[in-house]
Amino acid sequence: MISISRTADYTIQGFLYQFHKTLLEIQSKPSEEFVSIEGIIEDVEVFTAGRTEAIQCKYHESIEKFTLSQVYKPIIQMMEHWYNSGNKDNGVTYILYAYFPHMFGEEINLTTEDIEEILSTKNKKLSIKAANLKGKVNIKEFLENFKFEFGHSMDDLKKVIISNFLDLGFKEEYVDNLIYPNAINFIAETSTLHSEKERTINIGEFLQCLQKIKNTALSKWTLSLRSFRSIIQTRKKQLNVNLQQNSRLRYFIIKEEFIEDFDQNIVTFIKEYLDKYHFKIVHDRTPLFCLDCSDHKFNEILVRLHQKNIKANHGLVASDCFDEAYFFGNPITNYKKRQIISREFEIRMLHIKRHEILNRYKADDLFILSDNDYFLNSTDVNYEKIELRDFNAIKFVLGMRDSYE
Template sequence: MPRTADYTIQGFLYQFNKTALEILGAQDNDKITVEGIIEDIEVATPTTLTAIQCKYHEASTSFTASAVYKPLLQMLKHFSENQPTSIRYILFVHFSVVVTPAPIIDKAVLKAALTSKDKSIEKHVKAVPPGVDLDSFLDQFTMEFGPCYDEIVKHVGRELEACGMPSGEIEILAYPNAIHKIATLSVKHNAVERQITKKEFLSELIAIRKTAISRWTLALKTREKLLEARRKQLKIHLDKNSRLRYFVIDPSSIEDYDSEIVLFISDYLDKYHFKPAHISTPILCLHANRSEVQKIQHRLYLKGIVANDGYMGAQFEESFFFREPLASKSVGGKVKREFNVRILSCDDHGIVLNDQKCDDLFIIGDPDCDALDTVDVNIEHLAGATMKEVKYVMGVSNVYE
């Protein structure tokens, strides 16, 4: 991955870590808004509102005022529109090198931002009305310099422990789930849905006993440990013979889907659906059109795997799809079945999964599963992982690279 991409992802993770610190440092019922209306993080107490914008400049070798012109202009615009409301504005920034004493933002810097000819911030300059009271803004403004990425991660870990999280569970359970929770909140459309209190946050973290696997947790430096932890957690149910399992997969969000999907199904069947005791035929539900599903169906056939798609001629028949395969025992104790797996397009017939509930629902990638009835179903969400990593955490492979 290019270093610029690394810095972009770390920038988001840095903000999520700062958000975690604000939540953990708040009073139990203070409302923290992730990606607030004003800034990246908003902390509302009964008497004050603090708006925090977080900027990560690891690639910058030193601080330059022009690097923070845009957030300053955005804050000035909001300040000008919300007088005489007293809002505390904080610009939380990280540069790889900052001289001592730390630079400050004064009227000269604000005036330079307001008169900047930089085309990239032209619209932000124009958005600030003339005559804005710079002195009053500075009375409500603070710039803070944050630690390096590794240090802020350690700080969050210490705060989680101080809030009662078992120290042995922080690295592979509490911390990644905290980052995952904040990332999940950040993408919700309604600002109210992006709000959380410290009490709610800690309560959810304590209740979660699965390590979140997502694009954000897998971007953490503990990726290998997280995959190993998830593998151990999944083993509990995967070792049970008679579980009915559905796999809902979004090909567009998995980088090695095309090269690995058939191998994944083949390896899964070889490990978890070959004995007489394996009585529940798994279902593969792909977020793809019928033509794409049929291509996978044919590739499976070439490997000796028959997939029932429920079609009789040109019509999909639900009863034909859910029928039990004829089976007979073959040499070596393996069972020879009429078909080995059921396959269908989520877009065309995914709703039929609600008519026969599974025991385990594996959501792989980022498919839309809102239409599925998941009450009383064990859900295992593996997002951000490659198919090789999915094979590893599900125990069908001992390597993930």
């Protein structure tokens, strides 16, 4: 069951609202313009016509009634940047884009009196910054370069985004569960990059990249979208294209710390995979499981596999002598009446410390069940990153079960 705590959910929803607003800006601006995600000034910065639109997003789904005190902090932060930039027109338009229930379409034009009220705040966390600005900031000119917009709800924002994608020429059947979640995921990943240059994207190039995407990203961001049930169903269908092929060499890299129920379920996961995809004569490519865990845990899992009567080739011909040729050799298989009687080994088990050898012996499909990338060469490999933390959900998208709850 995929679950998120209420506090974590509110935090993630706040970030998602920012990413949705970023995507809306990308869709509404000319293709030659640039957008900076998590900019130097604010959450989103759009560079157009010689000016910068610095947008800060706030999402308050649970607050029924709006009061000005709820946006003191972002306004003070904007005024602080304004003041530090010379207290005069600095080529920046400051935009506060906030969602409060029942406020969409309403207009609030802040006055000098409103700003003076904000700068007189008694809030301990804000009062020091406010005191440094009081009597110093050019309020009149700041307000001429400031906008306060009440935004759409998350659901309505998505509807606008979907409609915009259709207007931009994206095919309707791909928008909801492919283009839209991948766009949000790309923006989320870009927001974590270190330098402003890395976080700045050209709108035209971004839209072209989306046109080429074939697989839906599964990450904490796409699984936090309201449409995640449909997204995970779509991903299952995409993976099924290759999973239904019998003779296919598949590698799995599985990170212990990433999977919530790793220790309890890793052995049964491997067993269920074999029962589904490696039991027929035509299943002639031995699956490989590379575990990102401690040496102690790896050896413990080898023992547990043995106790489950699963024969594993771990490549060791002595206590610490790993033989690549033996590890990647084909197992001796015994048949009777077109049935498999026994295999020398059913799986290959590799510790993460040796994972670089996978570049020399490439798979058809490489499944990464981790938040790491491992810097493996994906040329001529079907690279599938599945950032699901629950084995039930993983089994679902891999076609090993009919539900994930």
